[in-house]
Amino acid sequence: MNEDKKTKQVLIICIVVVIAAAIIAAAAVYLNKNKPVSSETAVEETDTETGIEEIEDEEPAEDEGAEDEAEPEEQKQVTKYEGGVYYITASETPAEGELTEGEYVLQPNYPEGYFELVTDLSAEPSSIITNGTYNVRTYVTVSEGQYLKFDGVAIPIEEAEAYIPKNGYYDPQAMYKVGFDIQPGEYAVRMEYVDEGEEAPEGKITLLSSSSGSEGSVISEEEIEENTKINLEDCAYVKIQGVTLSEPIN
DSSP states (O other): HHHHHHHHHHHHHHHHHHHHHHHHHHHHHHHHHHSOOOOHHHHHHHHHHOOOOOOOOOOOOOOHHHSSSOOOOOOOOOOEEEEEEEEEEEOOOOOOOEESSSSEEOOOSSSEEEEEEEEEOOOOOOGEEEEEEEEEEEEEEEOTTTTTEEEEEEGGGGGGOOOOBBTTTBBEEEEEEHHHHHSSSSEEEEEEETTTSSSSOOOOOOOOSSSOTTTOOOOEEEEEESEEEOOTOOOEEEEESSSSEEEOOO
């Protein structure tokens, strides 16, 4: 009887131990599932549970559009001589108050400019080689020993940009370089528009072989009194006064 009692006590103790062990194990599992985890651990667990392959963090991709976007071109450096009186020298490194001989584009300050190319500074009319006013641009070729007086700025021809006509028209009071500012061909000549009651300026078109102002550089000079046409096939420059030129007809 006592043995049966002892056996029952041992059995009860075993059952209690098993139950306690089960409770402890369950508690450990519960605590493990609910303990705080790092984001890295959480990602790994989530990926394992869902079957998604873990992908390592990558550096942000560079904006492909930025690579395709063309880099802004460097602004072209242009030599500009401010208006004044300059002695013309053959030196490639002119001193202050000097210009290297060659061809220049003269551009005025608003509204117009004036220039004179002279043999000396005597102010005698006989010293003037060429002169004129301009409200867009003009060209002049200067040689050693001469003097150039001008308003606005002077730009060496090799650094100058071609003139772009406004609304298809070349403005008056200007000289244009054929093949650079304006292409050879036939153009419509239109009298300059004036308001009612105003006197229309005299129209004139001069075709030139050079911008030196020397005798013999003028190919033709024509007074314009009405709309007409002109051909620029056989000239190097065209000077227009009181009229405009359209884009080429042909």
